[in-house]
Amino acid sequence: MPPARKRILVYRIGSLGDTIIALPAFNKVCEMFPDADITLLTNRPIVSKAAAVESVLGQGYFFHRVVNYPSGTRNPLVLLALWKELRALKIDIAINLATTRILKDLATTKRTVLRDKWFLWSTGIRQFLGFPAIRQDFELSIDPVTGQYEWEALRVMRRLESLGPADLTSDRYWDLHFSEEELGQAKQALQPLAPGQPIVAMCAGTKMQSKDWEEQNWLSFTSRLKTLLPGWQLVMVGAPDEAARADKCIETWGGGVNLCGKTSPRVSGAVLKQARVFVGHDSGPMHLAAATGTPVVAIYSARNLPRQWFPRGDGNRIIYHKTDCAGCVLEVCVAEKKKCILSVTVDEVIDAVMEVLLRREAGSQQ
Template identity: 65%
Template structure:
């Protein structure tokens, strides 16, 4: 390896949606260090619905190798093996993109960050970028421009401002750098689509019970959508576990849609989504992927997170979010309140949001 070539380690955990939100800073790192040797330190997803971070980024642009570790591990043997591997790489810079969460209290959270800091320094790293230092790095804060809680993409960009400004409205920073093979694969899976007929893309899956709008609503929605757009084509994307539910939605649509759940890798799904006029789905990884590639989204949100924090890229999306008195609960499973936030969203409300979104973007398309 060239002695003058920077050796960088990027630390980021999460799956599809978490990776897409961090995409601008991944692109910024490569912009600032175009010739760097980059190691990606990330976790292996616990559930099969969650694709590995490296499968979202692809290996040709953002990193040269990956160090994986099991999610939430506390095994000294595993951590020591990771430490040895990092030390062997002789890393110059660690860039921390890990999402900082308040644990029991602010003190315990700062101690956890200090632990990570010492871990990397003991592995021989002299320069650390992106580690929380201010209170606003640890706690959710109100964005004065929007009045909502700070958008996660903006928070990450702020923490890495030492690398230079990141314009989150600039498509350059959301570019996924699809290769020719991925583009060809997308064309092949869409061969059954009729030329000239616009495509609606959708995903009805979610990792969390609390984010699920539920099957009955989706079935009613697709029946209504077909009446509004009878000549359009439907393409469903998602994980293998979501294939059966997607089949039922296609049946409600009229039986002529394409179900790609479990059949395409995340990056091929991204190139497929580029062909769509609109995307409809939960607060989910596929929704963030669609927004990243520039497709207007109608996104159905629960109130488990506060408004704004995990919204998708761009202002052309229609976010359907009902703020309830229990908003910000962070629940994976909602039993007591019976998901009153997301289940108060009606089928007609979503159908209206689709019509409004398509009307707003009509001028950008030609038939």
Template identity: 55%
Template sequence: MNVSNRKILIYRLGSLGDTVIALPCFNKIRETFPYADITLLTNRPVAAKAAPLEAVLGQGYFYDHIFDYPVGTRSLFVLFSLIRKIRRLKIDTIVNITASRSKQAAIRDRLFFKLAGIKHLIGFPKDDRDFNLSIDPLTNEYEWEAIRLSRRINELGKISINEDRYWDLHLTEAEIKAGENALSSIDKQKPFIAVSAGTKMQAKDWEDDNWVGLISRLKDALPGWGLVMIGAPDEADRANECITAWGHNSINLCGKSSPRVSAAVLKQAFLFVGHDSGPMHLAAAVGIPCVAIFAARNLPRQWYPRGNKNRIIYHKTDCAGCGLEICIIQKKKCILSITIDEVHDEIVNLINEGQHALL
């Protein structure tokens, strides 16, 4: 494959977590096309300053240009304007790493990009494993999303999914420095845990009382340790309750740091505690062990964080895999059956194992 002077389009939609789980694919594309002119096509949420991909990937390494559009639009004007933009770039190859939706959607996507003048199509879903969650024959568990995506672009070569280089965010010196500055008010001579207690989805929420109760227990279990709360601006109130419960050597960074600066902060933590979320995937990407509290709205393993040192707390109920964003009838029985004691013990055990490994 001639990789010099190529013009590449990467098609990827999704949230912060979706972007992080696709990092091996982004790194593989740049590795394969080191001198290519790369354009991202993605979605921009309403009222957001940056698309999730832009906020996670930054600028200057993974891509050179970015286009975004409202997902699900039926506006012919918007679609034909997008086609014209792509045609003007004279793109020769598209790498599709967006989530598989349906066979009909895959056919529409192929037609759309052919109309945009792109001749070489890579990564388009084509068999049942691409459309339906399958059992990984190596683990006898549901296929991990990072593996499913990387399998679709194996035309570019094998991705060694466990290698750190494929999870590299390529943080800049300025971002690393900003992460250090964000922690200037806590005692960095002491270890700290990073916690993200918020979520955008009601069905994934472990709720206030559990989080405050957990932090109160951990304060006694970890004397002298620090606490750093991270997350979105609308999660700051719950984070403040946790800070109050901790009572010392703590800081609330919710809404005060970008995803990439948050990654630089997380890189200095001893471990991360949080929901199935973007911050969880960021922590795992930079190599920090996670204690992750999962609802059962997705089937186990598909959206687990990277790494083999994590503690996943997932109660598989009879309604597992429902996909609900709001759970009313079952009253979130999967995630709310997880107890404070259960999470507390996993955290303490993981810390003890980590400290033993440092001896």
């Protein structure tokens, strides 16, 4: 009789960018447990415009079913229903890919992790992988190799080192495994564009005020870039409530395709794969473009410390102005008037785009 199929629970919360950063871990789990029955345990996003994890990962490859729970719930009836659902699945292994953030203090954070592990243990799970164990798992630390803050993708994979190494520079670990249907939908979405002409993709929106480079900068940038890239075509991606700003960018460009709110995250990813360059805020679409191998020009605020949430790839240009208030993690910045991101000039972004394109052209000719 063949050995029983492993039943695995993968725990990951967050939205589009958080999910993309954890892609190497998801691919590593599938690589090491190719025949496993995988359940994804995730949250319902707090922010309504944030993409749910399952809409980013798609159906049929990374997991077989989803168990959702409301973010931050303490409702005993909801937790009891979740407990019963997990217990009925008879899970063998729980794999924690969740980002661990310091709460009130380190001790409180450790107790929260232990509480979550105990809850899963009480459902009958006896093997646990990826749960924070050492101090570096709980606190943002300096990567001894780079001397910079540890990259979140590396931080998650480090906790899974028992599964073996994963080369974070390899495309295989960033593969979203688009279906033929999704690739076909992306092709259809780009139908209005002239075939064979190069594409620049942009996302001018963001769900956080503190990350917004603001409309006047985007319109000035779009106007300037159009004159430098004659014959290029513009594609805008993003959430439905970003469509109005995207329309203004397209009008400034003189035409293009506005896909804000019209394509799923995965179809948007298949679209972004066709672009020569992506320009956007520190956002989910930025991470999505980078995962597909499209070089990005990313305009960052300093709400997070540098490198922690940078996108994958060596061909990117990250524009990050480190201010004295860097690492504030504010979603709304009033007192400092967003001095970090608003100190980024249109000239800087234009220069970054042209540098990325020249580097890419030089690489293709080698």
